[in-house]
Amino acid sequence: MSKIVGIDLGTTHSAIAVVEAGMPGILADAEGRRLLPSVVHFPANGEPVVGVAAKRIQTVEPERTVVSAKRFMGRSENSLVKGEAASPVEVSALILKELRAQAEAALGESVDRAVITVPAYFNDAQRQATKLAGEQAGWKVERIINEPTAAALACGLQGLPEGDQVAVYDLGGGTFDLSILELREGVFQVLATHGNTALGGDDVDAAIAEWLETKVEGELDATGKARIREAAEQAKIALSSSDEYRIQLPFLKPDFSLEVNFSRADLESLARPILEQTKTHCRQALTDAGMKSTDLSQVILVGGQTRMPLVRRLVAEWFECAEYEEVRGDVRLGDSFHSADGPVLNTGVNPDEAVALGASIQGAILSGEMTSTLLLDVTPLSLGVETFGGLMNVIIPRNSTIPAKAGEMFTNAVDGQRAMLVHVLQGERERAADNWSLGRFELEFESAPRGGARVGVQFEIDADGILQVLARDTTTGREKIVPIQSAVDVSDDRVQEMVEESVEHAFEDMDARRWVEAALKADEAVKAARDGLEAFRDELDNAQIIDEAIAAVEGLLQSADNDQGDLPALKAAVARLDQVTLPLADLIMDRAMEAMLRKQGVLD
Known part of the structure; x- marks a missing residue:
């Protein structure tokens, strides 16, 4: 071997x-x-x-x-x-x-x-x-x-x-x-x-070259610029061991030769x-x-x-x-000064x-x-998936030791849903749109009512730091394994600034996450209240009050702008809706219990 x-x-x-x-x-x-x-x-x-x-x-x-x-x-x-x-x-x-x-x-x-x-x-x-x-x-x-x-x-x-x-x-x-x-x-x-x-170091070379070009009158052709770049690198290397270097470029242009003294102080001011x-x-x-x-x-x-x-x-x-610092002429006892x-x-x-x-x-x-x-080694940025509401759900946090493997269970967000989009993200922001998209794929599953499907998503990073994503429908066993390829073009500066951006926008991002999560819960509460009213309106004494509470929640949701709204007011409105629908919830529970007892033959 x-x-x-x-x-x-x-x-x-x-x-x-x-x-x-x-x-x-x-x-x-x-x-x-x-x-x-x-x-x-x-x-x-x-x-x-x-x-x-x-x-x-x-x-x-x-x-x-x-x-x-x-x-x-x-x-x-x-x-x-x-x-x-x-x-x-x-x-x-x-x-x-x-x-x-x-x-x-x-x-x-x-x-x-x-x-x-x-x-x-x-x-x-x-x-x-x-x-x-x-x-x-x-x-x-x-x-x-x-x-x-x-x-x-x-x-x-x-x-x-x-x-x-x-x-x-x-x-x-x-x-x-x-x-x-x-x-x-x-x-x-x-x-x-x-x-x-x-x-x-390339950036230092470029800064020196740009400084040298200011010493030249008129424009340089590509060959002239390449000669200046080469001279810049040579000067930088020489000044690591000397205090001054003379740059000489004869016939940089047909009628011009460049000769200039370049000191370590000049280099350091540019670098x-x-x-x-x-x-x-x-x-x-x-x-x-x-x-x-x-x-x-x-x-x-x-x-x-x-x-x-x-x-x-x-x-x-x-x-x-x-x-x-070597100090001569003194005798010092002990070893603390070492x-x-x-x-x-x-x-x-x-x-x-x-x-x-x-x-x-x-x-x-x-x-x-x-x-x-x-x-x-560790992961430089967090890895996760986009969840309902446009948020990023982190699967493997930043600075996790690799190789690493982690997963989470997800479900369908709407009735009758037959497929789930797995959108893989990398970054430190709360909203999916603010992070880097690594790839997307769909996993199909049997049609199920909202919350009925179970899809496990697992991330695995190998010893090379390369990511593989698995999604599996736990009901049928159907699965997809997708190695994340380098098909997405994302600028390097976007990656290197990700952590700084997450710090800069930390409070704004957390406010957005809190609003989205509260809005999703509010939507669920409104849907449940509407479904209950549709079935039992005639049996309720406070149906109009429930309608008004629903309208208050929907009004606050509609007034939100870019994942920002009046969060305290929304929470208060949802709490009010929960309170006024207690009779409705009791009625729904009674009817469900009655149906179960009839099915078991306890009631006629």
Whole structure:
């Protein structure tokens, strides 16, 4: 059986690793390069070019070169290059195919089993797309795991004391995740995760490039813009280890060459607004985990962008990381002064390679080469279904440990209903329309009076974080099992803002839910009262009073606007209706009891 390798399919660079003799290691290409640029060029004639060669061609033919395809995973773009089979999945498959060839050349044997990593905040469509890309490249994808989870394995966190909690700050080329993990009885559990699937080093490069373009008079063609973007990335990398860098682009235009000094201070002024966007996600993850930054033992930096000194300073500041200062000339007794006031900032792991190394460790665990250190990921957003009244009923809450399975029983809302629409949702809002629709399907069942049908709906998320929905009619046993596919195009920013929106609209959403639930109960009360009046009006002394109470409830329901109405007045009107229909309820009960006794022969 072949080895199971680990793959970090990155936005700007990708890497592949394997465990040999108990040690994880990166598999370099024939030239010794450990990272593969995630770039694919589609020439007008010939086969696609992947990696370093594609990146070189990018400045000459940028319109036929795809970069950062990972940012488009899970969307419905047909092609990222006009006239070519270059969907995000197909581009990613070419990168994964190149990594496979690289691994087989390095190992001297066939390799077709892999663990592939994704950002923790990738939604179901993006995970499905990643798995499909792996399969198209000839891989048997054994597991999809979160990048921060893989980084935790690479750092050897299984050696931490029981109950230790760490944060993994993962800022790559195009995505950002902050995950909080805890070690419990040898098991890593992700307590919370938060992030942005469209934020990373690419945005810093774009900001530098935009600044450089202001130094150029007139418009630049596509080649000129590509050269500036390449120079921006080179300057950013250089300024991680130096204070100043001279950017030189001869003949950027036929009559113009660009030469400009670019300092670390210039870089940090451009990068700071972008990096500050990660602060909100850090705070939200801590809030979700019910923790303070001082509860953490360490903060691990992962992703090439974390090499930037500004990133390290900001993260240390946000998490109140301990700073040690050497004080000479004093003798101090005891050990209290050695204790850190906050978490340690862990920069010891190679930020570009940690994720691939961790994925290879997971692969070795799956193949039995290494003893298992279990990692339990969590769902980044709640999953549920739409219920009558347009509300979302949560089946699997946000931050539930996966694999996960949960279900609930539902019934029909109207008489004679013969099918139930199962509308699968993802999000944190109370109203279905405010959440992300993952898919819909219908389950047919035997016609039944209102409340007579019983349909069980079960959600199951596998270890890859991929959702499967089952709906079963408990009367007939008829069922449907639907794997949720990446057929829905939803923008990444909608996903990343979902939690913030739920907080912002929390009171408004809860008011809407209370109104909808009260309105449904009011509708039931009105229907029951009308049915009773139709059957027994002539036997009641207060039929007119009941009519007036019904009219009062209906008036309040009709005056509601966008799930908002006078809730106290509605509750009072329904309570009044309940009170005046007590004689009617007693009469209905008496008639039902009388009919039952006659059927049993007790009464003539």
